[in-house]
Amino acid sequence: MASISAVLRKNKKADGTYPLVIRITKDRKTTYISLGHHVALSDWDAKKQRVKKSYPNAPQLNNMIAKRLSEASSKLIELETNNTDTSSQVIGKAFQKAKENTFFRQADLYIARLEKAGNFNRISAEKPRIKRLKEFLNNRDVYFPEIDVTFLKDFKAWLKGTRTITERTAVNHLVVIRSIYNQAITDKLVDPKYYPFGKGGIVIKFPDSKKSGLTPADIIALENAELDEKPNHARNLWLFAFYFGGMRASDVLRLQWSDFEDGRLYYKMGKNEKGGSLKVSPKAEAILAQYRRDNPKHNLVFPDLEKLPDLKDKAAVQEYIKVRIKANNKFMVKAMEGAKVNKQATSHKSRHSFAQMAKGVISASALQEIFRHSDLKTTEGYMGNNFVNEEIDSAMDDVMARLSLTTQK
Template sequence: MASIKVMLRARENANGEYPIVIRVVKDRKNTLLSVGHSVKKTDWDEKNAKVKKSHSNSTWLNNLIAKRVAEANDKLIQLEVNNTDTSARVIGKAVKAAKDNTFFKQADLYIARLEKSGNFNRTSAEKPRIKRVKEFLNNRDIHFPEIDATFLKDFKAWLKGTRTITERTAVNHLVVIRSIYNQAIADKLVDPKYYPFGKGGIVIKFPDSKKSGLMPADIVALENVELTGVANHARNLWLFAFYCGGMRASDVLRLKWSDFEDGRLYYTMGKNEKGGSLKISAKIEAILAQYRRENPKHNLVFPDLEKLVDLKDKAAVQEYIKVRIKANNKHMLKATEKANVNKQATSHKSRHSFAQMAKGVISASALQEIFRHSDLKTTEGYMGNNFVNEEIDSAMDDVMARLC
């Protein structure tokens, strides 16, 4: 059986104090776990293994020591129940892992993994959300068991009370906390019994959102309006994405002339690395004709990313893509205004517009293949509102018809 004892190190530090440690002894072998604080020998009760009242922070330090001892005992019991090696070294390693296993340390690992996988868009979105959790805690770190349903409700209320945000934005903050919690559980650093999400805890539900696109008449108006310069370029990119089945703007900007072969476009979606090909229609070819030039830099179809020195730098590419999308969305405002289109035509609206017009023409499963969604429900989310609206409109008409 292992023994756990609180004591002072034999050697004093530079401040003339002695570090408080927990000694774990098993099979005559021992390991020392630092509590992270030190005291003078005159402030230490060796018999009772605690800090004397003469120390200004005795109560707080004794509570901390008790917590660290409880953690060591808890880890020892877990190892024994699971028939795991319970040597002093293993127990010490387990306790140290539990001690270091705080939310923000795991958040740093979570971000590092996103960056390593090249998922820089999510990285830039998640970092500010983690920063707001830290702001809520006044820069204090927190252990996972402390993140319970009450904590999550208070955090969400604080978010809405300190800034003007939508319900969707608030939910996105909870999602990143859940992702980091799941990571810690998957790495066997946190007991799943503390998990605050799902049944019996906080159920994350995204609010319904209106995903409306442009109507056929709007598209025709955009096609026919006379535009020049940056407005024409923004219009071309928007229509090209639409003609390609609602291709993501980030993928449009990365297209190279080598992606076109035998009347088809072959490309891999940047978001999920799913590949596929599309037939080049006459409308697509008409746009491509405007960009054919000798020796295009990086062999890019569209010139937006030609400013970049190296397209292999994924972080720099994704960061600049956001800059270009924002600029092109701004220029699209002028294009829609001149075309008398009274709807926003941001880059992502081309995707919603295609889904809206695909309704009744192709199946949701076929659109899923075009959009390259992993989950059919995601595709149905693009199309669903339109089906529901038509059913409601039809029902309303039926009721009103009875009054005639």
């Protein structure tokens, strides 16, 4: 019968600690599996095979040790049930394979898959969340069974205690953990019995948020404000996005002059690759006129990304887009002050503003086409995706007309 225990190996480190391992012994042959931690002799209870209370985060580490011992025993029983060789080396290799499926190893795979799929927006948002979990764990890796309800509650409390964040932002961190956990279960690397989400565990629930936008009067005030160069540029980007149905800021910054043809803008939304076209309104054309110049770098309409050597590295482009959006949001504060409108107008507010103004003017189906929230119809690909929808054109004109009526009052 094999002997499985948690011990400290005798390989003393310079700081006086010893490697914590699972020791598997059978037929006088021993295999050691590292648990990724080093413990001082004064913090180790050899008889109980656990760290003492004096060790930092002792409950979490002891929980992990108990689970690793249980997993090693389960792996031994599984091998014996299947009449498989149960030498210490075979048991060790089987356990090692399971042990390597740690959270951050799977997180790396998760990010790699997003990159392969071209989901750079999600990568830029979720990488920092994974990094914060690693910070919470003092840069150590963690096994999936360790991520239980208590762990998640502690992490959420730590986030709110160390950073000024909203409830929604804290929940977004849990969503990433859940996605990686689901990936590991789907790949049959983790037993679903450990799953800490859903009924009986952590239920992901986003708090209600007020998605308010600017009123027509606010937008007219913004249009007419006298502004310095940088706030003016930020205002132009915001209004341009609004004029095209709340176009995403990242898509606005990537626009090239070749995207415009015969008075229309043709582009694919970066978030989901949905394509289509929209009519260029006179207000949008007035902004474009301010940026026409000879030989613009990368053929970009707006100069924000001209600093980049090229636009081929999508990950680098997306990272720099985040920098530019943050900077432009900062200058929008000054733009709103210049317009004497006491409201926030971040880049995404253009989308909310358009949606509110469109209510009662644009049909649900037309608005879904403009926002590209649903699957595009096959006719959208007609003539090389140069899809022209008269209902959308008319609806866009109606929204612009509302602005004109507000100006006249």
